[in-house]
Amino acid sequence: MELTARKKEILKVVTERYIDAAEPVSSKYIAQAMGGSVSSATIRNELADLVEMGYLEQPHTSAGRIPSPKGYRLYVNELMERRKVSDQEAAEINSALQGKMQELDSVIAQAGQMVSSIVNYPAYAVAAGKSSVTVRRYDLLPVDTMSFIAVVMTDDSRVKSQLLRTELPVASEQLPALANLLNTHFTGIHTEELGTKLMALAPQLGAELFMPLSQTIEYATAVIDNSERSHVFTTGQSQIFRQPEFQDLSKADGLMSILTDQKSQLPVLDENTPMQILIGPENVSEALKDASVVVASYDIGDNMRGLIGVVGPTRMDYATVAARLSYFAESLTKMFGKNNQLPPKEDDIP
Amino acid sequence: MELTARKKEILKVVTERYIDAAEPVSSKYIAQAMGGSVSSATIRNELADLVEMGYLEQPHTSAGRIPSPKGYRLYVNELMERRKVSDQEAAEINSALQGKMQELDSVIAQAGQMVSSIVNYPAYAVAAGKSSVTVRRYDLLPVDTMSFIAVVMTDDSRVKSQLLRTELPVASEQLPALANLLNTHFTGIHTEELGTKLMALAPQLGAELFMPLSQTIEYATAVIDNSERSHVFTTGQSQIFRQPEFQDLSKADGLMSILTDQKSQLPVLDENTPMQILIGPENVSEALKDASVVVASYDIGDNMRGLIGVVGPTRMDYATVAARLSYFAESLTKMFGKNNQLPPKEDDIP
DNA sequence: TTTAGCACTCCTTTCCCTCGAGTGCTAAAC
DNA sequence: GTTTAGCACTCGAGGGAAAGGAGTGCTAAA
Numbered sequence: 001m002e003l004t005a006r007k008k009e010i011l012k013v014v015t016e017r018y019i020d021a022a023e024p025v026s027s028k029y030i031a032q033a034m035g036g037s038v039s040s041a042t043i044r045n046e047l048a049d050l051v052e053m054g055y056l057e058q059p060h061t062s063a064g065r066i067p068s069p070k071g072y073r074l075y076v077n078e079l080m081e082r083r084k085v086s087d088q089e090a091a092e093i094n095s096a097l098q099g100k101m102q103e104l105d106s107v108i109a110q111a112g113q114m115v116s117s118i119v120n121y122p123a124y125a126v127a128a129g130k131s132s133v134t135v136r137r138y139d140l141l142p143v144d145t146m147s148f149i150a151v152v153m154t155d156d157s158r159v160k161s162q163l164l165r166t167e168l169p170v171a172s173e174q175l176p177a178l179a180n181l182l183n184t185h186f187t188g189i190h191t192e193e194l195g196t197k198l199m200a201l202a203p204q205l206g207a208e209l210f211m212p213l214s215q216t217i218e219y220a221t222a223v224i225d226n227s228e229r230s231h232v233f234t235t236g237q238s239q240i241f242r243q244p245e246f247q248d249l250s251k252a253d254g255l256m257s258i259l260t261d262q263k264s265q266l267p268v269l270d271e272n273t274p275m276q277i278l279i280g281p282e283n284v285s286e287a288l289k290d291a292s293v294v295v296a297s298y299d300i301g302d303n304m305r306g307l308i309g310v311v312g313p314t315r316m317d318y319a320t321v322a323a324r325l326s327y328f329a330e331s332l333t334k335m336f337g338k339n340n341q342l343p344p345k346e347d348d349i350p
Numbered sequence: 351m352e353l354t355a356r357k358k359e360i361l362k363v364v365t366e367r368y369i370d371a372a373e374p375v376s377s378k379y380i381a382q383a384m385g386g387s388v389s390s391a392t393i394r395n396e397l398a399d400l401v402e403m404g405y406l407e408q409p410h411t412s413a414g415r416i417p418s419p420k421g422y423r424l425y426v427n428e429l430m431e432r433r434k435v436s437d438q439e440a441a442e443i444n445s446a447l448q449g450k451m452q453e454l455d456s457v458i459a460q461a462g463q464m465v466s467s468i469v470n471y472p473a474y475a476v477a478a479g480k481s482s483v484t485v486r487r488y489d490l491l492p493v494d495t496m497s498f499i500a501v502v503m504t505d506d507s508r509v510k511s512q513l514l515r516t517e518l519p520v521a522s523e524q525l526p527a528l529a530n531l532l533n534t535h536f537t538g539i540h541t542e543e544l545g546t547k548l549m550a551l552a553p554q555l556g557a558e559l560f561m562p563l564s565q566t567i568e569y570a571t572a573v574i575d576n577s578e579r580s581h582v583f584t585t586g587q588s589q590i591f592r593q594p595e596f597q598d599l600s601k602a603d604g605l606m607s608i609l610t611d612q613k614s615q616l617p618v619l620d621e622n623t624p625m626q627i628l629i630g631p632e633n634v635s636e637a638l639k640d641a642s643v644v645v646a647s648y649d650i651g652d653n654m655r656g657l658i659g660v661v662g663p664t665r666m667d668y669a670t671v672a673a674r675l676s677y678f679a680e681s682l683t684k685m686f687g688k689n690n691q692l693p694p695k696e697d698d699i700p
Numbered sequence: 701t702t703t704a705g706c707a708c709t710c711c712t713t714t715c716c717c718t719c720g721a722g723t724g725c726t727a728a729a730c
Numbered sequence: 731g732t733t734t735a736g737c738a739c740t741c742g743a744g745g746g747a748a749a750g751g752a753g754t755g756c757t758a759a760a
Contacts, residue, residue, distance in 0.1 A: 024753090026752075026753060026754090027753075027754080028752090028753080038702075038703090039702070039703050039704080040703090040753095041702075041703050041704070041705095041755095042701080042702055042703070044753090044754065044755075045701090045702085045755095047754090048754095048755080058754090059711095060709080060710060060711075061708090061709050061710065061753090061754065061755085062708080062709045062710050062711075062752070062753050062754050062755095063709095063710080063711080063752085063753070063754080064752090064753065064754090139489075139491050139499075139501075141489050141501065149489075149501065149503065149509055151489075151491065151499065151501055151511055153499065153513075157513065159499055159511045159512060159513055160511070161501055161509045161510070161511045162509060163503075163507065163509055237587075237588065238587065238606055238610060241599055241606075247599060249591055249597060249599075256588060260588060374722090376721075376722060376723090377722075377723080378721090378722080388733075388734090389733070389734055389735080390722095390734090391724095391733070391734050391735070391736095392732080392733055392734070394722090394723070394724075395724095395732090395733085397723090398723095398724080408723090409742095410740080410741055410742075411722090411723065411724085411739090411740050411741065412721075412722050412723050412724095412739080412740045412741050412742080413721085413722070413723080413740095413741080413742080414721090414722065414723090
């Protein structure tokens with residue numbers, strides 16, 4: 001059977017109406033929405049065809065129609081108007097971005113939160129990019145004889161610092177030498193090696209130097225391990241309760257647990273794809289078979305990428321979410337391209 | 351009417367049973383729980399008295415009894431066994447604390463998360479203490495001619511750093527002088543003054559010095575304003591759905607919004623009170639009239655205090671929550687007293 | 701190919717009934 | 731005076747049965 005233009009138009013009407021009203025769409029409504037040029041009986045014939053072809057479903061014999069995953073897919077691919085965000089939406093997104101991103105460290109988590117509030121669905125955020133982070137540079141700042149500040153800069157451009165207490169006094173004059181030692185031997189290498197290298201150096205050092213060195217390495221290890229890339233941040237979980245399909249706690253349970261306990265099951269995005277929409281059963285994870293996910297990526301530069309995803313019912317408002325999410329991702333990319341470019345790769349520090 | 355010992359015992363049985371089972375308690379159950387020394391008819395007489403005195407309520411004529419807020423209050427004040435945490439509980443709490451607190455900066459938020467998982471109710475965390483934070487010290491580290499790292503140490507012992515880009519080249523030799531300038535003129539003063547002081551100094555400086563100075567001050571302002579004290583962190587919101595009284599989404603709505611949107615309405619603790627229990631209508635906030643809150647505080651030292659609260663139904667397990675929360679708060683206080691003492695107040699840095 | 705007409709389906713809402721846990725009260729026992 | 735057995739009564743929960751209605755599927759005519 002052929003998918004005529006009229007069938008497509010009907011599918012579009014059904015999908016958009018169902019997205020809006022969350023209840024099966026009747027032939028009468030469709031006839032009206034199409035301007036009354038055909039009768040509801042004609043629509044019913046077409047609807048029967050569309051069900052047979054697998055684009056629509058009927059909850060029960062005497063009910064209206066709702067889109068099947070296949071129907072949503074066709075809608076997203078062909079029928080949906082790929083609209084741009086309106087000026088007002090753009091203004092809202094920009095004002096949300098305004099001044100929120102001072103802390104480069106927390107970009108990932110922040111982005112997730114903002115997206116959730118922008119699209120009114122739960123969202124998640126994760127870093128994609130370099131698989132392993134190393135320390136690019138150490139600095140040690142004197143505080144007093146029993147403590148100093150360790151500053152660790154990673155090659156994904158995070159700068160972290162912490163006050164460390166020593167057990168033996170350390171003269172502040174020794175700190176530059178220590179920092180030099182660290183920068184010579186402990187940059188650009190992976191976590192595991194940090195420990196072995198430290199052990200290798202141990203015999204050459206007195207306790208008063210070894211201790212702070214070891215503390216700094218320990219801190220650096222924590223910084224690397226705690227890197228945002230390993231975390232999946234989720235926010236706006238409560239938004240799913242606003243969706244009629246998840247009013248029932250038991251229905252929402254699966255989604256809820258994937259958004260809290262099993263975050264790692266949330267889909268990621270293939271490289272070089274700016275945005276992807278996963279509809280219902282297209283999702284790999286069992287808990288997402290009744291949900292849809294829209295994922296987009298943005299560049300933080302220096303081969304760092306951030307990923308943001310939106311989770312909602314299959315009945316999700318794809319047009320709006322896609323428009324807002326891609327605008328948001330583009331804005332972020334632009335933002336980092338302009339003001340926050342990455343530091344140069346080579347260190348030209350003395 | 352007098353509150354006899356037997357009435358108190360009955361009240362205790364009713365409260366604990368209701369906390370456990372979440373359904374009205376019958377006279378028959380009480381008679382059994384009290385060892386069968388009296389009949390259920392006797393209990394019924396007593397129950398009628400307790401209702402009249404306002405300690406118990408009856409959902410409807412032919413139902414069992416549940417505690418009223420007044421009943422919970424008496425229970426908490428007089429009847430509840432103020433138990434210590436068991437060895438096993440203590441072990442669990444300690445292992446949760448173990449190694450989690452590296453980042454002094456995020457103590458507050460971490461504490462909230464841990465408490466929520468320890469007590470299985472939603473929790474919130476906020477800082478209480480010094481009303482205004484100032485910068486104690488600045489450091490500027492060279493990266494390249496167009497960027498440097500600003501390290502800001504506040505007098506509540508947070509150390510924050512960020513990479514800043516300059517528009518004009520800055521020779522790395524100038525950074526120590528700049529840092530010196532900052533440490534001389536811009537430490538120990540409030541946010542508003544930072545700006546005015548910067549303006550006052552502007553004429554004496556060339557653009558190549560003024561720009562990075564101004565950027566650093568801007569960053570310092572952000573660090574101060576973004577101080578955790580202004581934030582209320584909430585976690586474990588989904589725990590409230592585990593409570594039968596909040597199965598209904600409409601019931602949970604009020605609590606949910608206070609735990610997400612209107613966090614500032616969550617109660618804080620009077621100074622010098624180690625722990626406080628607020629039952630139902632004792633809460634000021636309307637949305638908490640049907641809920642109870644247990645708040646405790648812990649010391650981070652140097653007149654910094656942290657606050658953690660637990661939110662649950664009035665039917666909350668006060669004995670367990672109170673025991674675990676106070677043990678947790680004490681552990682935190684001890685932890686900071688021992689290992690993480692604050693840096694000295696006077697800076698003895700060159 | 702379209703459409704009016706109409707029987708049919710099945711969900712939703714409402715009402716009523718039953719069942720049972722639990723009470724309140726009375727009168728007798730302690 | 732206090733306790734208790736006995737019993738009628740109350741009220742919510744659960745389970746059909748019935749009514750109502752939106753919407754369909756099919757047939758036959760336009």
